[in-house]
Amino acid sequence: MQEEEKSKITSELQEKEEELAGAQKELSQMNKRLFMDRLERKRNLKSGIDFSSGAIDFTRSHVLRKIGLERILEAPRSLVTKRFNSLANDLPRRYIEDLEHEGFFDSGLTIDGYHMLKTLAERELA
Numbered sequence: 001m002q003e004e005e006k007s008k009i010t011s012e013l014q015e016k017e018e019e020l021a022g023a024q025k026e027l028s029q030m031n032k033r034l035f036m037d038r039l040e041r042k043r044n045l046k047s048g049i050d051f052s053s054g055a056i057d058f059t060r061s062h063v064l065r066k067i068g069l070e071r072i073l074e075a076p077r078s079l080v081t082k083r084f085n086s087l088a089n090d091l092p093r094r095y096i097e098d099l100e101h102e103g104f105f106d107s108g109l110t111i112d113g114y115h116m117l118k119t120l121a122e123r124e125l126a
Contacts, residue, residue: 055098056120063087064121072121077114084109084117 064072067083085108088096099105104113 053098053102055095055102055104056116058092058095059117059120060124063091064117064124067117069121069124072117073125077111080117081109081114084113 063084066087067080071083072080088105088108096105099113102112102116104110104116109117
């Protein structure tokens, strides 16, 4: 009886290990896709911002002024991000959704969003 129980437990343990290996493989694939998506977004950002976008126009006319061009260009990223995030609740929901769609906002300003602000600020001063 004990040998039978040992065999059963060993078999169950092996099944669970196989399930775990499958889940780990799936998680690894998801992480790889997420990484590739982030790289693609960065590549798109470096290749240029759609300056004809309504969200970009709104950013230029409202957000840059509220944060301040010099602050965006000179302050640490954490300060710019904090300032933008404090403004986010007062900004139109549609604007935030557009930023989310472009990968510039995800429960707060993303690093891509920070780079977008910095690029726009540089262009404003040029």
